[in-house]
Amino acid sequence: MNREELLPVLFTIKYYGRAGRYQLSRMLNLGEGKVRNILRRLREQGFIEVKRGGSKLTKKGEEYLDNIFKGLGIKKIAVLYNKEEYFKDMIIVCAHLKAYEVKNVIDLRDEAVRNGAEGALIGIIVDDSIFLPPDIGYLKDYFPLLEKKVKEVFEIKEGEVVIITFSKKYNKALIGCLAVIKKFSELS
Structure with a gap:
């Protein structure tokens, strides 16, 4: 195994x-x-x-x-629940990673979906907020409750990465998140 x-x-x-x-x-x-x-x-x-x-x-x-976790650059992983309409039936798995250079967000999101997640958001901590590259904007502008929850659960610092994957099924959100983390570790 x-x-x-x-x-x-x-x-x-x-x-x-x-x-x-x-x-x-x-x-x-x-x-x-x-x-x-x-x-x-x-x-x-x-x-x-x-x-x-x-x-x-x-x-x-x-x-x-x-x-x-340390070898993969993971600081912490948590399962989150969000009351925002978009996520109402979703289980969210969120990973807090050390600072990585985020190059191709689309490939990373695709990796999560290929591995079962229904969607993924990849964020970088900028000015104490979660920025969604390449130029989507800030998480708080789209999902303020989710950003608030992430900040409550994780001690985020400038330049660090947050991976948020979601699915109606726990295993798919988790496996999708782990696949993105693995991809990050392969790229560094």
Whole structure:
């Protein structure tokens, strides 16, 4: 199993605190057998402990996930919910990355959609606001509540990058976001 298969499971367990096989299968749209194999492998490596209430990351698992995040330039990932009409039925996965040079936003958004997200916004922090390159404007001009939420969840600094992917399904928003992050890390 490669890191791309493990990462969504590890993140989901970390984010939700504890997750069972059935819950992970449903959330990530993976077969129960696949999830069982992933959990077995994670347990064998000492990354999770499995109890009756579900799986939980161990200290070793937390460190492993943090090292992956650090290697990909991820400062934090969060699942957000937004009350703005456009996002009313959407699950939003937002990643806060170190400063990267953003070259081709269209390719990055396409990468998210190819990997299941219904859409994506790539922003750069400029003057304490989220600017949407190449010249779309500021996130607050289109989705003020979303920008406010992002600022509440993340400690953003000048030049850093925010990736916002969304879908009606959690797994598609998450996989789309992770695909964009991977693309960023390949370009740097």
